Amino acid sequence: MELRNKVVAGEHLTKEEYLRWHRLLFERGWIAPSWPRAFGGCEWSAVRQHIFEEECGLAGAPGIMPFGIRMVAPVIMKFGSAAQQQRFLPRILSGEDWWCQGYSEPGAGSDLASLRTRAERRGGHYLVNGQKTWTTLAHYADWIFCLVRTAREGRPQEGISFLLIDMRSPGVTVRPIIMLDGGHEVNEVWLENVEVPVANLVGEENKGWTYAKYLLGHERTGNAGTGFCRRWLGELKALARLQAGSDGRPLADDWRFRDRITRLEIELMALEVMNLRVLKLEEERHAPGPEASLLKIMGSDLQQALTELTMRALGHDGARAPQAATGRYFNFRKASIYAGSNEIQRNIIARHILGF
Amino acid sequence: MFTLTDEQRQFQESLQRLLRDGYDFDRRRAIAASEAGWSREYWEQLAGLGVLALTLPEAHDGFGGGAVDTFLVMEACGRALLLEPYLATVVMGAGLVARAGSEAQRAAILPAVAAGTRQLAVAVYEPGRRYALDPLVTTAQPLESGGWSLSGAKTHVLNGGSADALIVSARTPRGVSLLRVDAAAGGVQRESYAMYDGQRAATIRFDAVRIGADALLGEEGAAAEAIEYAVDAAIAAVCAEAVGAMSALLETTGQYLKTRKQFGVPIGSFQVLQHRMADMLLATEQARSMAQLAASRLADATREERRRIVSAAKVKVSEAARFVGQEAVQLHGGIGVTDELPASHYFRRLTMIEVAFGDVDHHLGALGALLFD
Ligand SMILES: Cc1cc2nc3c(=O)[nH]c(=O)nc-3n(C[C@H](O)[C@H](O)[C@H](O)COP(=O)(O)OP(=O)(O)OC[C@H]3O[C@@H](n4cnc5c(N)ncnc54)[C@H](O)[C@@H]3O)c2cc1C
Numbered sequence: 239m240e241l242r243n244k245v246v247a248g249e250h251l252t253k254e255e256y257l258r259w260h261r262l263l264f265e266r267g268w269i270a271p272s273w274p275r276a277f278g279g280c281e282w283s284a285v286r287q288h289i290f291e292e293e294c295g296l297a298g299a300p301g302i303m304p305f306g307i308r309m310v311a312p313v314i315m316k317f318g319s320a321a322q323q324q325r326f327l328p329r330i331l332s333g334e335d336w337w338c339q340g341y342s343e344p345g346a347g348s349d350l351a352s353l354r355t356r357a358e359r360r361g362g363h364y365l366v367n368g369q370k371t372w373t374t375l376a377h378y379a380d381w382i383f384c385l386v387r388t389a390r391e392g393r394p395q396e397g398i399s400f401l402l403i404d405m406r407s408p409g410v411t412v413r414p415i416i417m418l419d420g421g422h423e424v425n426e427v428w429l430e431n432v433e434v435p436v437a438n439l440v441g442e443e444n445k446g447w448t449y450a451k452y453l454l455g456h457e458r459t460g461n462a463g464t465g466f467c468r469r470w471l472g473e474l475k476a477l478a479r480l481q482a483g484s485d486g487r488p489l490a491d492d493w494r495f496r497d498r499i500t501r502l503e504i505e506l507m508a509l510e511v512m513n514l515r516v517l518k519l520e521e522e523r524h525a526p527g528p529e530a531s532l533l534k535i536m537g538s539d540l541q542q543a544l545t546e547l548t549m550r551a552l553g554h555d556g557a558r559a560p561q562a563a564t565g566r567y568f569n570f571r572k573a574s575i576y577a578g579s580n581e582i583q584r585n586i587i588a589r590h591i592l593g594f
Numbered sequence: 595m596f597t598l599t600d601e602q603r604q605f606q607e608s609l610q611r612l613l614r615d616g617y618d619f620d621r622r623r624a625i626a627a628s629e630a631g632w633s634r635e636y637w638e639q640l641a642g643l644g645v646l647a648l649t650l651p652e653a654h655d656g657f658g659g660g661a662v663d664t665f666l667v668m669e670a671c672g673r674a675l676l677l678e679p680y681l682a683t684v685v686m687g688a689g690l691v692a693r694a695g696s697e698a699q700r701a702a703i704l705p706a707v708a709a710g711t712r713q714l715a716v717a718v719y720e721p722g723r724r725y726a727l728d729p730l731v732t733t734a735q736p737l738e739s740g741g742w743s744l745s746g747a748k749t750h751v752l753n754g755g756s757a758d759a760l761i762v763s764a765r766t767p768r769g770v771s772l773l774r775v776d777a778a779a780g781g782v783q784r785e786s787y788a789m790y791d792g793q794r795a796a797t798i799r800f801d802a803v804r805i806g807a808d809a810l811l812g813e814e815g816a817a818a819e820a821i822e823y824a825v826d827a828a829i830a831a832v833c834a835e836a837v838g839a840m841s842a843l844l845e846t847t848g849q850y851l852k853t854r855k856q857f858g859v860p861i862g863s864f865q866v867l868q869h870r871m872a873d874m875l876l877a878t879e880q881a882r883s884m885a886q887l888a889a890s891r892l893a894d895a896t897r898e899e900r901r902r903i904v905s906a907a908k909v910k911v912s913e914a915a916r917f918v919g920q921e922a923v924q925l926h927g928g929i930g931v932t933d934e935l936p937a938s939h940y941f942r943r944l945t946m947i948e949v950a951f952g953d954v955d956h957h958l959g960a961l962g963a964l965l966f967d
Contacts, residue, residue: 419790420933552949554719557750579924
């Protein structure tokens with residue numbers, strides 16, 4: 239309950255708070271809706287997973303961090319060894335291990351394949367050197383899954399490998415990056431002569447790009463966020479009824495503002511249907527496709543429109559820091575940048591749907 | 595739109611130099627994090643250069659400059675993301691004293707403002723009343739002794755925590771009046787807070803504050819027009835500031851696009867980003883046109899004309915500020931949403947300007963009423 243209040247108030251959660259919800263779901267057997275039963279998941283249909291997520295978002299439940307359950311776990315299940323599956327999957331389920339995503343580097347953002355973090359084979363281990371950045375909640379993490387360069391020949395995509403690295407290894411340093419709302423959620427992760435056992439290589443050496451793309455498909459699908467958008471919209475309507483306009487009447491009585499909210503209601507309706515259509519397609523195809531890019535763009539656009547209008551509902555009262563609505567407005571400018579920027583998503587749509 | 599005299603151009607150059615050299619990003623960050631949120635040393639430099647005196651009347655140690663000069667200063671403030679309370683003290687406070695005050699009040703206040711030894715704040719907005727300008731909860735009762743007893747609350751008082759004197763709008767028996775209140779007077783309770791752009795404002799409570807008869811600015815009950823003018827002047831000023839901030843943001847974003855490489859080329863070589871920059875330039879230049887119009891007509895337009903122009907300018911500039919701010923962040927990618935580069939600082943200041951002195955919807959309503967009612 240107090241957790242819910244914190245989520246609804248838009249406050250940053252501590253690691254312990256995220257984990258409290260994680261363990262609750264784990265105990266109910268609901269922590270991994272998409273996983274096969276063999277690995278301890280629910281094996282729900284895509285639509286059922288979607289309904290579950292919608293309800294969680296709507297109710298103001300803390301997000302389940304995607305890095306373990308939705309990102310690295312599917313890769314380990316599909317490409318990892320039996321030993322890796324036994325070692326890592328149960329700890330992801332229980333919340334014992336917190337994972338973070340080590341893809342981006344200062345020089346490799348949209349152009350991920352140009353990444354330069356090196357891993358050199360030295361007998362039974364790799365020696366890893368380089369820098370990752372924008373690593374979400376790395377300061378909470380026990381493990382990081384990293385894309386590293388293991389070969390320089392051929393196309394850049396061909397020399398990349400997928401390594402699992404213990405954050406407690408000597409040579410791993412985490413430095414905070416402060417966001418424009420003053421919050422700390424992303425980090426730089428420096429890797430200096432970090433020794434990683436060869437047993438932590440997922441799949442084959444130099445095949446990491448295939449695994450990374452497999453993972454990115456999963457990352458994008460989850461990003462429409464219609465559940466929490468519906469909650470935000472409800473909060474915005476409540477705020478408009480409470481917040482007085484300059485004439486003393488509630489903002490909700492001001493047709494100009496009311497229209498702005500109504501438009502977002504329509505956007506959300508359209509997105510909810512879109513979400514279901516894409517889910518259906520993916521279910522038929524048994525794989526995410528380029529339509530995920532549509533959801534990423536529409537979802538982030540709506541999140542940004544909602545946070546913007548909520549900030550605007552406050553008028554100049556929103557100027558005073560800290561203020562959840564204004565902080566969220568600034569913070570959610572990230573939504574059109576992370577998980578593949580919206581420009582990159584449009585490039586994907588142009589290439590893979592329109593066929594340019 | 596307006597052409598500058600040689601003198602104005604020289605002044606603009608020296609001001610921009612001072613702000614560029616003395617007010618780099620790290621220095622500004624340190625000032626923003628300090629207790630007061632502005633630097634006295636810097637304020638004295640501005641006084642020394644004559645910036646504070648520029649628009650004050652010649653009779654009171656000023657140079658007699660007008661709204662175009664204010665435009666120049668504010669545009670430079672926008673470029674530098676200046677934190678010092680020029681808007682509150684000079685544009686709003688001194689502007690109001692010069693316009694509504696008696697000769698004695700001007701002589702007591704304006705030379706000290708010009709010299710940089712006195713700071714002002716104008717308190718017109720009230721808690722929970724959004725952008726309403728007529729005082730409702732703040733009232734001043736005449737005392738038998740001849741002075742006033744002031745009670746009530748104000749909020750969004752820019753520089754309210756640091757000002758030596760407050761100019762407060764209050765309801766009095768004859769209507770809306772303005773009163774000058776010593777910030778240190780008994781019964782004045784100030785709660786200063788930081789805004790998202792690092793600037794400071796305050797919520798101020800007045801509990802039976804006793805003030806002298808000479809504290810009344812202008813005639814009792816006849817202050818509504820002066821208040822409206824002061825806010826319009828402030829709007830014209832922040833429009834100029836926003837134009838300065840947008841221009842600087844365009845430059846730094848353009849620079850970033852030319853140096854940041856992805857896929858082996860500068861990201862500025864992607865046509866889709868070039869077009870975004872072109873749209874940002876269009877928005878900035880439209881905003882500049884409207885900001886110049888507001889500055890050039892502020893003083894000589896009729897009341898209704900002025901209101902129309904100022905509301906139109908605020909709508910146009912606010913929308914441009916939001917668009918340019920958001921796009922600049924987007925074009926920077928991840929680094930754009932951090933505290934590390936100037937881009938997000940410009941974006942935050944532009945957002946605060948967007949919601950200050952009436953947001954888009956407020957001024958759409960005000961202008962619409964003037965056009966149709
Ligand atoms: C809050 C946040 C959390 C993140 N979390 C993680 C994480 O946990 N792990 C991780 O690995 N990464 C993470 N990221 C990184 C994210 O994936 C990158 O920021 C993103 O890929 C963009 O890269 P960049 O920041 O280097 O921007 P750049 O690639 O430099 O892009 C700058 C601008 O250029 C545009 N652009 C680039 N290429 C093209 C093109 N070909 N055509 C048109 N436009 C183009 C972009 O859209 C953008 O507007 C996070 C980012 C943010 C903001």
